[in-house]
Amino acid sequence: MAVIKADAYGHGGVNVARLLRGRAKRFAVAIIEEALVLRDAGIVEPIVVLEGAHQPRECALAFQHNCILVMHTQQQLEWVRHCEPDRRPAIWLKVDTGMHRLGFAVDEIEHIVQAYHGILCEETVLATHLACADDEQSGATPAQLAAFSKVAAQFNFPVSIANSPATILWPQSRRGWNRLGVGLYGSQPTAGNVNIKPAMTLRSSVIALRTVPAGDSVGYGQTWTATRDSRIATVGIGYADGYPRHCPNGTPVVINGSKAELVGRVSMDMITIDVTDIPTVSIGDSVELWGENLSIDEVARHAGTISYELMTRISVRVPRIVRHR
Numbered sequence: 001m002a003v004i005k006a007d008a009y010g011h012g013g014v015n016v017a018r019l020l021r022g023r024a025k026r027f028a029v030a031i032i033e034e035a036l037v038l039r040d041a042g043i044v045e046p047i048v049v050l051e052g053a054h055q056p057r058e059c060a061l062a063f064q065h066n067c068i069l070v071m072h073t074q075q076q077l078e079w080v081r082h083c084e085p086d087r088r089p090a091i092w093l094k095v096d097t098g099m100h101r102l103g104f105a106v107d108e109i110e111h112i113v114q115a116y117h118g119i120l121c122e123e124t125v126l127a128t129h130l131a132c133a134d135d136e137q138s139g140a141t142p143a144q145l146a147a148f149s150k151v152a153a154q155f156n157f158p159v160s161i162a163n164s165p166a167t168i169l170w171p172q173s174r175r176g177w178n179r180l181g182v183g184l185y186g187s188q189p190t191a192g193n194v195n196i197k198p199a200m201t202l203r204s205s206v207i208a209l210r211t212v213p214a215g216d217s218v219g220y221g222q223t224w225t226a227t228r229d230s231r232i233a234t235v236g237i238g239y240a241d242g243y244p245r246h247c248p249n250g251t252p253v254v255i256n257g258s259k260a261e262l263v264g265r266v267s268m269d270m271i272t273i274d275v276t277d278i279p280t281v282s283i284g285d286s287v288e289l290w291g292e293n294l295s296i297d298e299v300a301r302h303a304g305t306i307s308y309e310l311m312t313r314i315s316v317r318v319p320r321i322v323r324h325r
């Protein structure tokens with residue numbers, strides 16, 4: 001199952017849904033509004049809505065638009081029960097095995113299944129979500145997997161457990177529907193030894209070049225001072241595009257095939273790069289902020305965050321250009 005919530009992690013939900021058509025058997029989004037955008041664009045595959053319905057009217061919408069709602073509260077189940085019997089959306093049941101964010105408690109689920117048997121369907125899957133799947137050492141995942149197995153053994157439902165890190169690090173979690181998000185886009189936040197290619201390359205270009213004498217500073221707040229006469233390239237991307245303002249001096253970018261370092265603060269529309277050691281740089285040259293030649297995970301570490309946040313924060317100002325490779 002391809003998780004394409006948050007505009008397919010910033011890649012463009014409709015683009016990605018079209019590319020994965022016929023390859024992913026199913027799509028997943030967080031909220032029904034995201035599914036409606038896909039339906040408007042002509043995407044017809046069933047879509048799982050991971051947060052289920054937030055209001056009763058979303059149950060009718062889900063039925064109308066062939067969406068599957070993941071139920072995690074009794075109130076949501078009541079909303080579905082109150083739909084006309086032949087107009088009830090398909091539902092999944094979410095079990096809270098330890099993440100404590102969404103889902104029915106482990107000791108509650110048997111009662112829920114009995115009480116709402118009449119609105120379950122062939123599609124109904126028992127799902128859970130792992131809190132620490134990206135940590136090979138954590139005892140939390142074995143505990144969650146054990147709790148889930150115990151629950152699942154009581155019934156005959158298909159199951160859904162794994163997210164991207166779990167598919168890499170916890171093979172025993174790969175059962176039934178695997179919910180692949182970030183891995184699909186080629187980020188590898190976990191230690192796992194899997195070679196995946198980034199789908200997204202974020203690029204801009206050099207819009208100005210100057211020499212800054214040793215002792216002078218660059219950018220807002222003068223947070224970086226040249227220790228030698230330096231060539232500084234100004235690049236047309238900033239935090240309004242989704243390039244993180246938290247990136248410190250030394251964050252890598254790639255220009256003309258070489259790594260160079262961010263110097264000075266990230267502005268709204270521009271950043272400044274020390275290109276003293278890359279004499280070939282000229283105005284108009286393409287600059288890669290992350291992607292093909294520079295791992296988004298490495299940039300995320302500099303910014304003190306994770307690739308997920310970098311991807312999903314690319315703003316509407318940045319055109320998404322689809323290249324088939």
Ligand SMILES: *Cc1c(COP(=O)(O)O)cnc(C)c1O
Nearest residue numbers: 003050129163164179180181182
């Ligand atoms: C977002 C999400 C996923 C996908 O997670 P990745 O780590 O990006 O693979 C899977 N399951 C649920 C419930 C989610 O919310």
